[in-house]
Amino acid sequence: MFEANPYNLGWAILQWVAALAVSGILALLVGFVISYLALGKKAPAAIKDTLKRGFDDLTKLSGRRIGALAYLALKESLARRALYVLGTFIVLFMAANLFLRTPEQDVPAKPYVSFVLTVVQWLLIPVALLLSCWGLPADIKDRSLHTVVTKPVRRSEIVIGRMLGYGLMTTMVLVVVALFGWVWIKRVVPARSQAQLISRVPVFSSADDVKDAFFFIDRAGNRQQFAVNVGDIWDHRSFIEGQTNSRAVWQFENLNPSRIGDDLRIEYRFEAFRSHKGNVDEGEGVRFRLFFVNEAKKLRVPFPQTGAGVEIREFTQETVRGATAGTEEEQAVLRIPRELRAEVAGDPSATGEKVDLFTDVMDNGKLQVEVVCLDAGQYVGAARTDLFIRLPDRPFAASYFKAMFGIWLMVLLVIMIGTTASTFLKGPVATLLTFGLVILGSPLRSYMEEQYTDRYQKGEVLGGGMLESAYRLVTQMNQQSPLPENFGTKTIQVLDEGVFSGLAIVRNVIPDFRHFNMTEYVANGFDVPFNDAGAAVLPSIMTVLGFFIPCVILGYFSLQLRELESK
Amino acid sequence: MQAETVIDVRNLSKVYRDFWGRKKVQALNALELNVRKGEVFGLLGPNGSGKTTTLKLLLGLLFPTEGEVTVLGKPAHDVTKNERIGYLPEESYLYRFLNADETLDFYGRLFDMPASVRKERRDELIKLVKIEGARRRPLKEYSKGMTRRIGLAQALINDPELVLLDEPTSGLDPLGTRDMKDLIIRLKEQGKTVVMCSHLLADVQDVCDRIAILYGGELKVMGGVKDLLESQDETQLLTSTLNDEAIKEVEAVLKKHGAQLKQVAHPTSTLEELFLRTVKESQERPGRRFSPGERPGQSDSRPAQAAVKS
Numbered sequence: 001m002f003e004a005n006p007y008n009l010g011w012a013i014l015q016w017v018a019a020l021a022v023s024g025i026l027a028l029l030v031g032f033v034i035s036y037l038a039l040g041k042k043a044p045a046a047i048k049d050t051l052k053r054g055f056d057d058l059t060k061l062s063g064r065r066i067g068a069l070a071y072l073a074l075k076e077s078l079a080r081r082a083l084y085v086l087g088t089f090i091v092l093f094m095a096a097n098l099f100l101r102t103p104e105q106d107v108p109a110k111p112y113v114s115f116v117l118t119v120v121q122w123l124l125i126p127v128a129l130l131l132s133c134w135g136l137p138a139d140i141k142d143r144s145l146h147t148v149v150t151k152p153v154r155r156s157e158i159v160i161g162r163m164l165g166y167g168l169m170t171t172m173v174l175v176v177v178a179l180f181g182w183v184w185i186k187r188v189v190p191a192r193s194q195a196q197l198i199s200r201v202p203v204f205s206s207a208d209d210v211k212d213a214f215f216f217i218d219r220a221g222n223r224q225q226f227a228v229n230v231g232d233i234w235d236h237r238s239f240i241e242g243q244t245n246s247r248a249v250w251q252f253e254n255l256n257p258s259r260i261g262d263d264l265r266i267e268y269r270f271e272a273f274r275s276h277k278g279n280v281d282e283g284e285g286v287r288f289r290l291f292f293v294n295e296a297k298k299l300r301v302p303f304p305q306t307g308a309g310v311e312i313r314e315f316t317q318e319t320v321r322g323a324t325a326g327t328e329e330e331q332a333v334l335r336i337p338r339e340l341r342a343e344v345a346g347d348p349s350a351t352g353e354k355v356d357l358f359t360d361v362m363d364n365g366k367l368q369v370e371v372v373c374l375d376a377g378q379y380v381g382a383a384r385t386d387l388f389i390r391l392p393d394r395p396f397a398a399s400y401f402k403a404m405f406g407i408w409l410m411v412l413l414v415i416m417i418g419t420t421a422s423t424f425l426k427g428p429v430a431t432l433l434t435f436g437l438v439i440l441g442s443p444l445r446s447y448m449e450e451q452y453t454d455r456y457q458k459g460e461v462l463g464g465g466m467l468e469s470a471y472r473l474v475t476q477m478n479q480q481s482p483l484p485e486n487f488g489t490k491t492i493q494v495l496d497e498g499v500f501s502g503l504a505i506v507r508n509v510i511p512d513f514r515h516f517n518m519t520e521y522v523a524n525g526f527d528v529p530f531n532d533a534g535a536a537v538l539p540s541i542m543t544v545l546g547f548f549i550p551c552v553i554l555g556y557f558s559l560q561l562r563e564l565e566s567k
Numbered sequence: 568m569q570a571e572t573v574i575d576v577r578n579l580s581k582v583y584r585d586f587w588g589r590k591k592v593q594a595l596n597a598l599e600l601n602v603r604k605g606e607v608f609g610l611l612g613p614n615g616s617g618k619t620t621t622l623k624l625l626l627g628l629l630f631p632t633e634g635e636v637t638v639l640g641k642p643a644h645d646v647t648k649n650e651r652i653g654y655l656p657e658e659s660y661l662y663r664f665l666n667a668d669e670t671l672d673f674y675g676r677l678f679d680m681p682a683s684v685r686k687e688r689r690d691e692l693i694k695l696v697k698i699e700g701a702r703r704r705p706l707k708e709y710s711k712g713m714t715r716r717i718g719l720a721q722a723l724i725n726d727p728e729l730v731l732l733d734e735p736t737s738g739l740d741p742l743g744t745r746d747m748k749d750l751i752i753r754l755k756e757q758g759k760t761v762v763m764c765s766h767l768l769a770d771v772q773d774v775c776d777r778i779a780i781l782y783g784g785e786l787k788v789m790g791g792v793k794d795l796l797e798s799q800d801e802t803q804l805l806t807s808t809l810n811d812e813a814i815k816e817v818e819a820v821l822k823k824h825g826a827q828l829k830q831v832a833h834p835t836s837t838l839e840e841l842f843l844r845t846v847k848e849s850q851e852r853p854g855r856r857f858s859p860g861e862r863p864g865q866s867d868s869r870p871a872q873a874a875v876k877s
Contacts, residue, residue: 053644068676072662079664143660147721150626150654151677152646563629 001446001514002521003533004204004385009542016546019508023550027557050561057154058556065153066161073165077131082169085127089177092119093184109189109196110523113400116181117519121407123177124170125438128411131166132418133430146564159419159555166415171408178404182397199399199527201391202267205250205369205384213251214384217370219244230273230379237381239273242286242373248382252367252389257358264336264357265390266290266369271381272312285311286378290334291343291370292361300343301361303336305351309374310334333390394527402528402537403518409540410516413547414438417511420551424558441513452507455500465496511547515539570603573729573760574625579634581620581784594620595784598634602762602777607755609775609792610764616781618764619657622733625762626654639729650678653727657734659718663707667698667717670706671724678725692720697746711738719747730754732763736770741842748774769837772796802826805834 028047035043096115136158139145148158189197205213216227216238227238227246240246272286287309292301304310342352355361369387373380417437421430440448454461463469463479471492472479483489518528518535529536581595595617602608610618623629624636627643636643639651661670671692675685693702696716706714715738722730735751736744751774754761765771771778772792779789788795809817809831818828849855 057646062679064676064679068673072665072673075664075669076662143656143658144662146628147654147656147660147674148677149628149646150649150652150656151674151725152649152679153677154646 001517001534002385002529005210005533006206006531007533007536007539007542009538012539012542012546015508020550023509054553054557054560057156057560058553061154061157061160065157066164069148069153069158069161070164070168073131073135073162074168076135077166077169080131082127082131083173085123085173086176089119089123089180092123093180097188109185109193109525112185112189113197113523114519116185117403117407117522120174120177120181120404121410121517121519124174124407124411125414125435127173128166128170128414129418129431129434131169132162132415133422133434134427135162135166136419136422137425137427137430140564149564154556155559156552156556158559159423159552162419163412163416163551166419167412170411170415174404174408174411178401182400185400196525197396198525199394199396199522200267200525201394201527202388203252203255203391204388206253207251215249216240217245217247217249219246221245228379230381232381237271237383237386239271239379239381240371240373242378242380243376244373247291247370247372248380248387250369250371250384250387252369253365255362255365255367255389257362259391260358260389261392263338266334266336267388267390268332268334268371269386270312270371273379273381275377275379285313285375286380287311287374288371288380289374290336291372292340292357293368293370294361294363295368296363297360298345299355299361300345301340301355301357302343303334303340305341312380396522399518399522399527403522405537406516406518406528406535406540409544410513413511413513413516413544416544416547416551420555420558423555424562437510438513441511442517445510445512445514448503448507448510451500452503456504461500464493466499467492467496511543512539515543570605572601573604573639574600574602574608574762575635575637576600576621576625577635579621579624579636580632581617581624581629582632593784595624598781598784598786600779600786600789602760604760605755605758606776607751607761607763607774609771609778610762610781611766611768611771611778612764612781613766617784618766618781619733620784621781622654622731622762622764625731626652650725651728653722653725653730655715655718655722655730655732655735657737659714661706661714661718661721664705666705667693667702667720670717671720674721674724680725688724688726692723695723695750696720712740712743715739716743719750727759729760729762732761734765734767735763736765736767741839742846744770745839745843769839801829808833 031050032043032047035046039046096119136145139148145158149155185197207213211225216224218224218227219241226235227240227248229235230239238248240248270288274286289309290303292303293299336357338357340355340357342355344352361367367389371380371382371387414434418430418434421433425433451461455465463472464483468483471477471483472481477483483492515535520526521528521535531538533539576598579595579598580593582590583592583594585591598617598621610621612618620629624631625638625643626649627646630644639648641648662673665673668689671689672685675688680688693699696719698713698716698720701709701713706717709717715735719732719735722732732751735747739747748770751761751763755774755776761774763771763775775792777789777791778795780787814828814831821828
């Protein structure tokens with residue numbers, strides 16, 4: 001998942017504080033009701049005492065005790081043969097060797113990289129689940145924990161120690177498999193595809209308001225969010241018409257010339273739409289030209305400076321899309337020298353003044369890039385992420401190990417949730433709950449987000465909510481038809497609204513596991529971004545930190561408020 | 568002067584409930600007891616009388632349904648009190664994948680003890696409970712007796728002021744039982760307070776200063792062992808062996824003083840004493856075997872015992 005927008009850290013923290021406060025108040029209310037039913041008038045004193053003890057137990061922690069409990073969890077994991085996973089990993093890789101390698105040696109690097117990262121991820125999740133969800137319940141069942149709690153051990157230390165121990169165990173496993181995977185990729189990726197093992201560093205257009213980062217100018221010269229729709233169902237791209245005023249505009253911010261290098265490299269992924277096909281044998285090229293624009297100085301600098309423009313060869317480029325083999329032309333990369341000549345207004349063929357792209361056109365790190373289609377009757381399709389500035393490439397290891405770091409954080413989160421669940425549930429149920437959250441937070445998260453966006457931002461969900469959809473299915477009514485006006489319909493809609501409200505709440509509580517999945521970046525030869533609203537390093541770290549505190553609090557109270565010895 | 572109270576239990580009740588909150592068992596009912604500093608206190612009672620429940624309430628493993636528990640001046644749920652407590656559970660619930668060294672080191676770390684102190688204490692305790700030869704073997708390979716020994720060692724790792732022992736001699740052979748009882752006496756001599764619960768009455772009688780007998784979760788008897796067991800209306804004399812004539816003369820003297828001779832017998836030793844003597848002799852003379860008619864270790868001149876009712 002890639003958003004091309006920065007992660008809003010301030011908003012995330014605010015949301016975290018709000019979710020924590022609301023959950024705390026709810027827990028306090030439920031606790032008060034239960035205490036009142038059990039203790040009557042003594043309830044307020046009991047709650048006060050519990051909170052005071054809780055504060056002490058959560059703040060007065062001993063590093064030595066936590067270390068001891070972590071060491072115990074580590075030893076326990078070893079005793080439970082957690083390292084067997086390494087054997088499974090090696091066997092899978094040996095099998096993959098047979099299936100991925102072909103006699104032609106012409107396989108791109110992508111499947112190898114995807115395979116390694118996917119296998120590591122899906123091997124470590126079960127290990128993390130089994131360790132974290134079964135450790136404490138087994139300890140309680142064997143009563144080994146009872147001996148521990150007769151020592152001056154705070155229950156919070158037990159929870160943290162367990163998380164730390166399992167975290168250490170999986171870290172050890174991950175380090176081994178990550179290095180093994182690295183060597184394996186380097187050895188088995190065919191020589192021709194080795195060049196694809198790089199980390200491209202893209203800079204996408206950006207602005208305070210994302211609508212300013214990318215927009216269109218229509219043929220009448222008016223600014224628009226969308227251009228021509230050529231009939232694609234997928235409205236990701238809009239099309240600009242050739243030989244008109246239409247253009248697509250990207251605005252870049254915070255560019256640092258020292259990071260860009262000697263030349264400006266721009267990579268693009270445009271789509272051509274042809275209203276006439278030309279010569280069947282030769283094909284009809286659709287060409288575009290770039291303009292670097294400084295409105296204040298009234299500078300427009302074309303690229304290519306002269307000639308017929310750049311031809312979109314989407315089918316050639318399609319074959320290497322996402323990869324980086326071959327020449328820069330094959331990669332759809334334009335290398336633009338710093339020194340160019342500006343366009344002379346009103347005479348496209350004339351050569352204007354000499355300008356420096358970084359000092360004359362770029363303004364305080366801002367750069368405006370426009371694309372126009374050169375062929376009449378043809379169209380160039382573009383979206384915001386179809387054009388980006390490419391900073392100097394980084395080594396493949398940079399993105400590979402960042403992706404492994406993402407997997408590590410994800411496994412830590414699974415361990416934290418699993419350990420917390422195991423403080424109040426038995427092993428199998430805790431495993432189901434944690435795995436359910438992983439599924440909800442990963443593959444189902446996009447569906448949940450779509451429903452939320454449709455309901456609360458667009459105002460309407462096509463086909464309605466859960467009950468309305470069921471009603472339409474049963475009555476074979478299509479999604480657009482209005483429902484009959486009656487009491488049943490109103491009831492369904494009210495109940496569905498309740499479900500949507502519930503969705504809006506749990507959406508803020510269920511972790512977004514999509515932040516951790518950085519496989520696509522690495523497999524497609526991109527560097528893993530540090531700060532992006534999608535999968536990136538910063539949101540991954542913040543998600544883990546954000547769940548650590550509530551998990552420890554919840555785990556502590558569920559261990560503290562239960563009788564470990566109860567019959 | 569009255570000794571300091573280490574454990575104070577007031578009106579303590581415990582009801583076990585099922586998932587729906589319905590009463591399942593009344594394990595304790597309005598229990599009142601206190602344990603004084605430096606004494607060995609025995610909790611007696613048949614199975615299900617509430618002994619272990621009482622210990623677990625003292626440790627904060629269970630929550631009281633009613634009443635108050637104070638241990639070392641702190642409420643039972645306060646974990647900081649555990650710094651001064653050692654607990655040996657009925658079964659030694661330890662981590663079977665750790666060896667003895669690791670086990671003691673682990674529990675030592677839970678008391679925040681520095682490494683050098685832990686090592687010193689570990690070596691001392693392993694010697695004390697006599698498992699030097701097995702200190703590097705994982706506990707899963709230990710016999711029940713050895714597990715009890717390492718369990719005891721972990722209970723003493725912090726040199727506790729108060730030691731709670733749940734069935735301390737369970738699973739131990741007579742040698743181990745003797746060692747355990749000697750240890751309890753030694754702990755008392757060091758000024759520590761020991762609370763043990765057991766249904767092996769002989770063990771309790773040997774070491775306890777005071778006892779409480781529970782039945783059905785209620786306190787039935789509490790007091791000093793000597794006070795409770797001494798029979799004030801009988802007198803026991805122990806002499807060297809007497810012949811029949813001497814016995815008749817003694818009887819006559821007793822009659823003259825208004826007492827009645829109830830029983831004349833040779834006192835018997837306990838099976839425990841016989842066993843311990845035999846093992847000791849076997850260790851001193853390894854090649855010696857049993858021969859018919861021999862009474863191993865028995866003294867030739869045993870005293871006669873007479874019970875007199877006045």
